[in-house]
C-alpha cells in the first residue's frame with residue numbers, strides 16, 4: 001500500500017489579527033508533519049491576493065502549500081497569470097475547482113467546469129503541478145444524477161488530476177460506495193476523505209444543507225439535545241468523527257484531509273486520538 005496522505009485546509013484570513021492567528025495554527029499543525037496545507041480561493045478571484053499571500057507564508061515556513069484555484073467567472077488570461085505567479089513562487093501543487101459564483105453574478109467567464117480547468121493547467125504547464133480535484137461521495141448538489149456526477153468526476157481525472165479530496169460527509173458508507181464505483185469506471189487515483197470536525201451545530205447544519213452533505217437524523221437529533229452547550233457538542237463531535245476516521249482508514253482510505261476552519265485544536269485532538 002502506498003504511503004497515506006494527511007493534509008490540512010485553511011481559508012485566507014481577512015485581517016491582520018486573523019493572519020496572526022493562522023500563523024500560530026499553522027505552526028502547531030506543522031509539528032504533525034502533514035504532506036501539505038491547502039488554502040481556499042474565493043470564486044471569481046475574490047481572495048486571489050490573500051490566497052497567494054497565505055500560500056507564500058506557508059512555503060517560506062518550509063511546509064508544502066497547495067493553493068485552491070477556482071475557474072468560474074475567470075478568463076484563460078486570468079488563470080494563466082495566476083499559474084505563472086504560482087510557478088514563479090515554486091508552488092507545485094494545486095486544488096483545481098469550478099467554484100460557485102455568488103447569486104446574481106451573470107458572467108461565468110471562459111470555464112464552465114473543473115475538468116476544463118484541469119485540461120487548461122495541463123496544456124499550459126505540463127506536469128509542473130500535482131493536481132487535486134473535488135469529489136462528492138453524496139453527489140454534488142447540482143448534479144443531474146449519481147451516474148452523471150460520477151462520469152463528470154471521471155472526466156476530471158481523465159483530464160489529468162493526480163488525486164481527489166472529497167466534500168465532507170458523516171456517512172462512511174457513501175464514501176466506500178463512491179470509491180468502489182469510481183474504481184469500476186477505471187478511476188485509480190487516491191480519493192482522500194475530507195474531514196469536518198463538528199463545532200457550531202447551527203453553522204454546520206446551514207453549511208451542510210448548502211453543500212449537499214447530509215447530517216444523519218440520529219446525529220442531528222443528538223446534537224440538538226446539547227442546545228448551545230458548545231463544549232458538549234465539541235466533545236461528542238470529536239467522538240463521532242474519531243470513529244468515522246478510524247473506520248475510513250481501516251477500510252482503506254488513502255489518508256485524510258482536515259477542514260480546519262483555521263483552528264488547530266480539533267484537528268490536533270483527532271490526530272492524537274487516531275495515533276497518526
Ligand SMILES: Cc1cc2nc3c(=O)[nH]c(=O)nc-3n(C[C@H](O)[C@H](O)[C@H](O)COP(=O)(O)OP(=O)(O)OC[C@H]3O[C@@H](n4cnc5c(N)ncnc54)[C@H](O)[C@@H]3O)c2cc1C
Pocket residue numbers: 039040041042043068069070095096097098099100112113114115133134135140141142143144148149150152153155156165166167168194
Ligand atoms: C475539497 C474541496 C475544496 C473546495 N475548495 C473551494 C475553494 O477553495 N473555493 C471555492 O469557491 N469552492 C471550493 N469548493 C466548493 C466547490 O467549488 C463547489 O462544490 C462547486 O460547486 C463545484 O466545484 P467542482 O470543482 O467540484 O465542480 P465540477 O467538477 O465542475 O462539478 C460541478 C457540477 O457540474 C457537473 N459537471 C461537471 N462537469 C460537467 C460537464 N462537463 N458537463 C455537465 N456537467 C458537469 C458536476 O456533476 C457537478 O454537479 C471546494 C470543494 C471541495 C470538495
